[in-house]
Amino acid sequence: MARYIGQRIIYMIITLFLIATISFVLMKLLPGSPLANANKLTEEQQEVIYEKYGLNDPIPVQYANYLGGLVQGDLGISFKYDNRSVSDILGDRIGPSAQLGIQALIIGTVLGILLGLVSAIYHNGITDYLSTIIAVLGTSIPSFVFAGLLQFFVAVKWGILPVATWNGFEYSILPTIALAIFPMATCARFMRTEMIEVLNEDYITTAKAKGLAGSAIIFKHGIRNALIPLITILGPLAVGLLTGTLVIEQIFSVPGIGEQFVTSVNTNDFPIIMGTTMFFAVVFIVMILIIDILYGLIDPRIRLSGKD
Template sequence: MRKYILKRLVISLATVWVLTTIVFILVRLMPGDPFSSDKMTPEIKANIERYYGFDKPIIVQYFTYLNNILHGDFGYSMKYVNQSVNKIIGDSFPYSFDLGMRALSLSISFGIVLGIIAALNRGRKLDYVCVVIAIIGTSVPDFIIGGLLQFFFGIKWGLFPVAQYHGIKYTVLPSIALGFYTLAMVSRLMRASMLEVVQQDYIKTAKSKGISKFRITYKHQIRNAIMPVVTVLGPTVASVLTGTFVIESIFAIPGMGKYYVQSVQNLDYSLILGMTIFYGAFLVLANMIVDILYGVIDPRIRVAGK
């Protein structure tokens, strides 16, 4: 197991390095200039570029940035005065992480349960209800779901606040809006996987031995059917936990999504690099954890990897 984890760790670190290199090059190739302004004189612009190190060769800038990253320093924003990228991420990420954890807890738990219920009641009313929920969740955009939740539960019925993020009641509607697509995706995947597993020979053997239906479902069907669900959790968890700009904008949540989009619009190189690398590292970490979970759930994967 140690070799399995060490191998995944090395691959993850190499992936983050490749991501950093590619993003660094692409940011420099973006059209425009972060310091372009009609009011800025060439002397002032030259001083600012010297301050940020843009007057040095690109290869020197690259290795300097790598060295800073290794020391945990993403530099200073070029548009937010006297604010470091670390501080911006540190201030905004907790909101996105908290919202994401609530959305994931809701979507994964309910999605798995709905998928199991639909599979066990195939062709019945419960199955149709679960399928309809899954279709709505995968076909309707999240900003429409968010708007409908705000209108009915916030404005019309007054059950929850429609915006801001100041308490538990404020988190209910954005968590549902953010996690509804994941819930629908997980339920569809779990249902299809459960229906596939039930046709396997070992399930038929277990039934012929007189094992109870509950034990067959819990010990054999669910454990084997959940593997495809685990597969999609890596990128899903990373994307949800690092913030979704649309939902954060609709519900006025000061998360990472707002700063990420604004950094691209403002050509804020430091913020673009910092947030992209942070997001990429988070995604790689989530995938690495999923790989390790593979080995825990199915030991055959460790044997194959070895």
């Protein structure tokens, strides 16, 4: 197991290096200047600023400096917020984003799994149709539309929850819901199909033949087997959540990484864009590693040899 994880970490480092390189190149290809009012500055003033941030160096040197910084965990200094390091800015903003992402992932998958289970068990009944409708709506309507509807009805019309900004737990409820709907709908659809399939397996008949009660059959023999394929889609779902936060944080003015990212793209704040990209990349890669480990925990057939 240790050897496997070691191997995986080496691959992760290679992947990160490639991502860093590609995003660096793309960044250099971007048109526009990081200076907000470039036309109002004299050539000399611009030159001084470029010099300060190392933008006059030849591109290979910039690249080497950038990688060198990365290796030491230094993501550079923001262009816009004077003298603030990118890590510092990200550190300030990670809280709300992480809270939103984790809440949405947990609520989305748990509710989705339950909904799918209920549909599968009462398959072709009213509950099934209802949850299918929810699932179809959830996957086909984009999250920003939900966000708008939630803000309009729950916050503005009924005044139950705050419309936007970030000032405590109740402020996180609406954005979490808006963010959780897609993973919930996807999990529900997936779980329903898998569970119906599993309930038709021979080993379920075996369990019935032992005289087990319906609930024992579903919980002990059904769910675990139905979850195996579900884990596969958890990766893409988590990715979806990360990109989802970009939009949702903007709509609800949540001071998170996603909102910062969008602002930085608008102001050509290269170090922050690069830093955020690297941060997202690390989150993805770690997520994928966790999912692969989860697989082994749930499915004994792919548990790694050497330990068991």
